[in-house]
Amino acid sequence: KAGVTQTPRYLIKTRGQQVTLSCSPISGHRSVSWYQQTPGQGLQFLFEYFSETQRNKGNFPGRFSGRQFSNSRSEMNVSTLELGDSALYLCASSFDGRTGANEKLFFGSGTQLSVL
Amino acid sequence: GIQVEQSPPDLILQEGANSTLRCNFSDSVNNLQWFHQNPWGQLINLFYIPSGTKQNGRLSATTVATERYSLLYISSSQTTDSGVYFCAARGHTGGFKTIFGAGTRLFVKA
Numbered sequence: 619k620a621g622v623t624q625t626p627r628y629l630i631k632t633r634g635q636q637v638t639l640s641c642s643p644i645s646g647h648r649s650v651s652w653y654q655q656t657p658g659q660g661l662q663f664l665f666e667y668f669s670e671t672q673r674n675k676g677n678f679p680g681r682f683s684g685r686q687f688s689n690s691r692s693e694m695n696v697s698t699l700e701l702g703d704s705a706l707y708l709c710a711s712s713f714d715g716r717t718g719a720n721e722k723l724f725f726g727s728g729t730q731l732s733v734l
Numbered sequence: 735g736i737q738v739e740q741s742p743p744d745l746i747l748q749e750g751a752n753s754t755l756r757c758n759f760s761d762s763v764n765n766l767q768w769f770h771q772n773p774w775g776q777l778i779n780l781f782y783i784p785s786g787t788k789q790n791g792r793l794s795a796t797t798v799a800t801e802r803y804s805l806l807y808i809s810s811s812q813t814t815d816s817g818v819y820f821c822a823a824r825g826h827t828g829g830f831k832t833i834f835g836a837g838t839r840l841f842v843k844a
Contacts, residue, residue: 660836
């Protein structure tokens with residue numbers, strides 16, 4: 619069974635641009651969540667999607683958005699990039715995210731975003 | 735929301751030594767997981783353990799939900815155990831958002 623796939627692996631953008639990151643969950647998993655990892659703030663929850671609906675959202679500005687498609691693949695978008703958005707963006711999938719061991723998270727390798 | 739604290743922040747071990755990593759959480763949780771992040775950034779799920787004890791090879795974990803802490807035991811450590819260990823918790827307080835601790839950075843010397 620293939621794992622969680624994130625693309626691209628590395629991305630370099632300049633301030634003011636926007637970026638879209640992609641995440642394909644493990645086959646059969648319906649919940650996808652996104653996290654930002656920085657040296658200063660650690661791992662922070664961005665949002666969670668289930669069956670194409672945003673089920674939960676972290677404390678990030680509106681420039682951060684996401685969506686989930688009918689095949690459970692998810693994208694996140696960051697508009698008007700700032701230097702502080704430079705981070706490793708991680709995606710995780712779980713079977714349904716809310717039922718006992720079905721909440722177990724499996725992570726992709728991440729997208730390393732550098733904003734210059 | 736839930737606060738998650740891990741200790742120690744850093745740990746250096748000689749190969750073959752045992753260690754205990756701790757995770758304290760501020761409120762009741764229905765989801766507690768341990769992860770290992772290797773030097774290449776990949777996060778590997780070690781345990782899903784909201785309560786009780788589990789073992790997987792040289793690793794074991796115990797969560798005492800009533801006292802709001804979880805322990806990860808690493809026995810006979812190997813150099814490949816190096817990396818950062820995170821615990822992550824989720825509960826009603828904070829609206830079921832997954833909250834990660836700051837991690838324990840482990841270095842195992844050969």
